[in-house]
Amino acid sequence: MKKNLSKLNFSYDLGGLAAYTDALNSDIVSEAVLTPVTMEYVNVIPGIKGTQNVNLLSESLVVQTGTNCGWSSSGETTFTVAAVTVQALKVNQSLCLQQLNTLWLGQYLNAGSYNENAPFEQSIIDLQTKQIKRYNEDLLWNATTAGTANTFSGYKQLIVNNANTSTGSTAPNGVVTLTGQTALCSVTGSSATEKANNVLAQIDNMINAMDRNIYDRDDIVIFMSQAQFKCYITAIRNVNNFYIDSSENKLGSVYSVYHPQTNFRVVGVPGLAGSNLIVLGPQQYFLAGVDLASDEDSFRAWWSQDFQEVRIMVSWKLGTQIAFPQFFVSNGLS
Numbered sequence: 001m002k003k004n005l006s007k008l009n010f011s012y013d014l015g016g017l018a019a020y021t022d023a024l025n026s027d028i029v030s031e032a033v034l035t036p037v038t039m040e041y042v043n044v045i046p047g048i049k050g051t052q053n054v055n056l057l058s059e060s061l062v063v064q065t066g067t068n069c070g071w072s073s074s075g076e077t078t079f080t081v082a083a084v085t086v087q088a089l090k091v092n093q094s095l096c097l098q099q100l101n102t103l104w105l106g107q108y109l110n111a112g113s114y115n116e117n118a119p120f121e122q123s124i125i126d127l128q129t130k131q132i133k134r135y136n137e138d139l140l141w142n143a144t145t146a147g148t149a150n151t152f153s154g155y156k157q158l159i160v161n162n163a164n165t166s167t168g169s170t171a172p173n174g175v176v177t178l179t180g181q182t183a184l185c186s187v188t189g190s191s192a193t194e195k196a197n198n199v200l201a202q203i204d205n206m207i208n209a210m211d212r213n214i215y216d217r218d219d220i221v222i223f224m225s226q227a228q229f230k231c232y233i234t235a236i237r238n239v240n241n242f243y244i245d246s247s248e249n250k251l252g253s254v255y256s257v258y259h260p261q262t263n264f265r266v267v268g269v270p271g272l273a274g275s276n277l278i279v280l281g282p283q284q285y286f287l288a289g290v291d292l293a294s295d296e297d298s299f300r301a302w303w304s305q306d307f308q309e310v311r312i313m314v315s316w317k318l319g320t321q322i323a324f325p326q327f328f329v330s331n332g333l334s
Contacts (some may be wrong), residue, residue, distance in 0.1 A: 002186050011023045035130075036137035037255060041221050042286035045084055048170050048317065053081035055285060056323055075152045086319035087151040088142075091128065116303040118310045125299045127314065133200040134270065136318055140288060141252035142273035143320070152319040155223075155286065156272075156334075159279055162325035173259050173326040176209050181331040183276035184224070185231040199235035203259055203266065206280045206329045219283035220264040225275055229268025236260065281328035289319035 045054060062074035097115040109115045113292030120125065153161065163319035164174030181202055187196030203222060214220065224232070236257070264280070292298075295316035304311050322328060 006240065018220045021131070030073055035189045036133045036271075037142050037267065038137055038223070039288060041256075041265075041267055041269075041283055042140075043284050044286045044293060045287055046291070047288045048086045048289040048291060048319065050086060051083055051085040052289065053083050054321070054323060056080045056082055058324075082323045083150060083286060083288055084319050084321040085152045086289045086291065086317040088315070088317050090312065090315040091132065094307070095124075095312070096308075096320035097211035097310060098308070100250070113189050114220075116310070118301075121301060121310070125301065128312070129299065132314065132316070137271045138273075139318060140151065140320055141272075141275075143267070150322060150323075154271075154320055155322070156277060157276070158320065158322050159277070159328065159330050162322065162328075163173070163330065164326070165282055172262045173324075175325045175328040176211075176332050177330045178205060178209060178332045181278075181333060182296070184228040184235075184278075187231075196216075199232060200239065200260070201329065202278070203232070206278065206331060207259070207262065207264060209215035209329045210280065213328050218263055219282065220287070222259065222278060222280045223269055224262055224266065224267045224270065224278045225253050226268035226270060227273070228276065229266070232266060232268075232303075234256070258300075269317075276331075277334040278331040278333070280330075281322070285323040285327060287321040289321070291317040296310060 045052065056078070058078045060076040060078070063073060064074065077201070097109060097118060100109060100115075100119065109119065110117065111119065126320050139150070139154060141154045141156050143150040143152055145151065145153050159175050162174045163177045182198075185197050187195060187198045189198050206222065210220075234267050257266055258264065295314075298314065298316075300313045302311055303309075306327045321332060
């Protein structure tokens with residue numbers, strides 16, 4: 001018996017469908033935040049709630065001849081203080097989970113109408129942690145008491161306020177401030193080598209102006225912006241100073257090298273972005289006050305039963321000061 005074979009001819013009508021976009025990928029990529037640098041190269045003073053004095057000791061030594069008997073007291077031991085004032089800072093944020101129900105983020109809420117955990121909560125906290133550290137980086141250098149926003153002066157203002165501009169200055173032991181210096185990225189020369197040598201000469205001028213009492217310290221740091229640091233590194237390459245350990249100091253990972261044939265570290269910091277200022281001084285004398293060093297990493301996140309929202313909070317304190325301004329050198333630029 002012969003069977004009849006038949007088939008159905010289907011065709012799709014897709015006019016009522018839009019192109020599909022998968023919005024439920026559980027991976028999330030956070031925006032970039034520049035890594036802070038300064039706190040790694042300064043003297044961090046913990047445990048400050050408001051203002052704390054850092055005790056300083058100096059000595060005016062007077063040496064006498066020893067050929068005569070008797071006692072003639074001379075010389076002076078001086079105790080002074082560097083007051084470090086910290087500013088209390090905080091971040092408060094609220095996340096209303098009800099707003100997510102009609103969005104793709106609602107798929108990451110738990111079943112039921114009582115939602116207490118924000119989607120990607122840890123990713124949010126991780127990103128905010130990076131942003132707070134970057135905020136602190138900028139504040140360390142740029143805080144100014146001229147406005148109402150800050151209760152302390154950043155390093156830039158401290159360098160200017162403590163400058164020793166003349167012999168008769170009211171701050172005779174102040175920061176040595178050079179004149180006639182040029183921003184590193186604006187230095188010129190008749191050849192690439194001459195230009196490079198002129199760039200390095202700007203740093204040599206600062207080193208030559210150092211107080212001789214700090215020549216042999218192993219914690220001398222020279223701070224500059226990362227933009228100037230790039231021009232500085234180019235100069236080092238153009239004069240064939242390839243002694244730098246390329247496995248340790250690679251542009252893009254660490255903005256830090258030693259000035260050629262010295263023990264003085266040159267560091268490019270994000271906090272000096274847009275500034276031509278270069279500052280030299282002992283790391284121990286760059287003071288940064290905090291309450292608890294880990295405060296900027298200590299987030300609090302909880303479900304608020306009263307307000308029906310997830311709340312995120314972080315609190316920390318930060319302040320700056322410099323000790324013994326006479327041991328600092330500035331290129332005099334802003």
